[in-house]
Amino acid sequence: MRKVRNLVRIVILLGVLLLVFVSGCMPGMDGGCSGAQAQGWSGFAPYNGLICFGSMEGSVITLSPQARSEGKTFPAEAEWIYAIKTATPGSACGAMCAPSSAASGKGIYATPLVIGDLVLVGTYTGKIYALNANRGVVRWIYPREGFETVGAIVGNIVTDGTALYFGSANGKIYALDAVTGDFIWEFQSSDKIWTAPVLDNGIIYSGNYGGNVYAISAETGREVWSIKIPSAVASSLAVKDQLLYFGTFDRNLYAVDKADGTVKWKYQAGNWFWATPVIRDSTIYAACMDKKIYAIEAAGGKEIWQFEGDGQMVSTPAVTDKNVFVVSEKGTLYKLDITNGTKISSISVGYTVYGNPYAEGDMVYIYARDHKVYAVDTVKNTITWDFSSAIK
């Protein structure tokens, strides 16, 4: 009978363990069994000596690095915060509201875009907000109606100065008037779009999760050409001269001819090229989820150097004249020599980082998963200030 009692105890213990697993709270499990929430990972848009980003709490925030380094109370000087209102469809919330649900989350993935005195932000709740860059008040919202959405926006907005272009999780690419937010055209692709399009000489190029890459006329929204590749397009596209560059879920970095989509070369790594490739002069700097960043010849796809960090490289590197700044998912910022990939210095913020770093002068700004913006002095290799976006 003692055996039976012991077994019953084991069964009860395993039952509790099962409940723990099922509820998604096993300690140490990535994101839990029920997965990580959509918190967002916006990068930074600079303007007038300020930096603007979308927060994990669903706000758009403009910071003054000067005011932050002086330790002033937020908001100081030209700083502001705009909290996007969300509500469950059916409730009274007004035209500025975005629909919310437990599944959708409130976070912002897209890096804001600044045109003149407008800050434009695409949200995961499926709206575009145009805010006054000086005061952070709403100029217009698209779609106009409160709970109407265009599907989750994860990729950045691009512009040619007169129109805005962005992709959405509903598989569409939209063109809106940059000043008024009026609808111009939409293009329906075959699958979900979680990446940003790229604009070059009047043509919009965009990839989707169906493994398609499209060239679309920016004026009319009509397809110029499209190609199908074996795997989904993981990264946003980059363009230089005659070639388009993008990463895919089959672990390749592709270079295709922008005139007709012919594949010119591809470079295979150990995991996905999720980050957008950065092109400087004749070299591509591509961060990869195999923990490495690769410098590759843009024309022929030959590797120049590679550097391995302490974690997956999810965010797009910031490239300056002399250095490449790349952040690992573990939160370590690496300062590399642009010519040979040698590590000059590294510093850890101690938290997971998915968002793109932004480099200005000696400073690099990072938005980590502890909801804090870190300003790193890359010469002194110290964190000079931090700012929590979890403010009321």
Place this chain on the structure above:
Amino acid sequence: MVDIWNVAILDPVLNGLIALSQMLWSNFGLAIIVLTIVVRIVLMPLTFRQTKSTKAMQELQPKMQELQKKYARDQKKLQQEMMRLYKEAGINPLGCMWPMLIQMPIWIALYQSIMQALAATPENLLILSQHLYPWDMVDQAIPLNENFLGLRLSQPDPTMILAILVGLTMWVQQKMVTPPATDPRQQQMSSMTTMMMPLMFAFFTLSFPSGLALYWVVSNIIGIIIQYFVAGGWGYFTFPSFRQPQAQTQPQSATQKAAEQPSKALKEGSDKKKG
């Protein structure tokens, strides 16, 4: 500990599920159904043992009740007699639990795989990348198509149809194996337990991804089929009847049969002793 779990159990099941989805015309719903069936087939010998063991234990229940009445004041003697009864019937009382324990990690891994493979948010997709094998078939399947029979497998079913199916199939399965108790107090407790679990899982279904609910429904249906064939019928489950019962002409129910068995066995036992 988490690493060992991931490498040894979660990652193989997760990658298998994704590869299966690619083989089944990029249909993740079909992949869930097929993998659930495959896993249950692989575990069939264990399920058989568990079902047979449970059935044998249930058949002994009337005898056990008699022993409990007989030795109500002598717990030590009662335990000795119970162990003797198990031994005579060739049953290991732990036998019906081990198969269940062995199956548990596989069910948990299946559950986690479904949740992780669907990667509803960008963050989930990044987490998923850490678990994938460098197989072309897996690379080409990501991200998975979450639409199946009008459902979004990464989202809860808004129609409540799945919740009803989960609750109903689980209730039928439990009714098949739960003998009606003779004691009114036990009867009340037993019927509450039989109702609570299906209601709980139906409630979970309202907030969990429908891919998981699909797995529960398929798993329950397979369980019912196995139970039907191994136990030889619907067991203790009776279909609701709107006719007046005709006691004279109705065949004996499983409960009645079971209730008669101990008296027969005890009678045979006493005859042997007399002999």
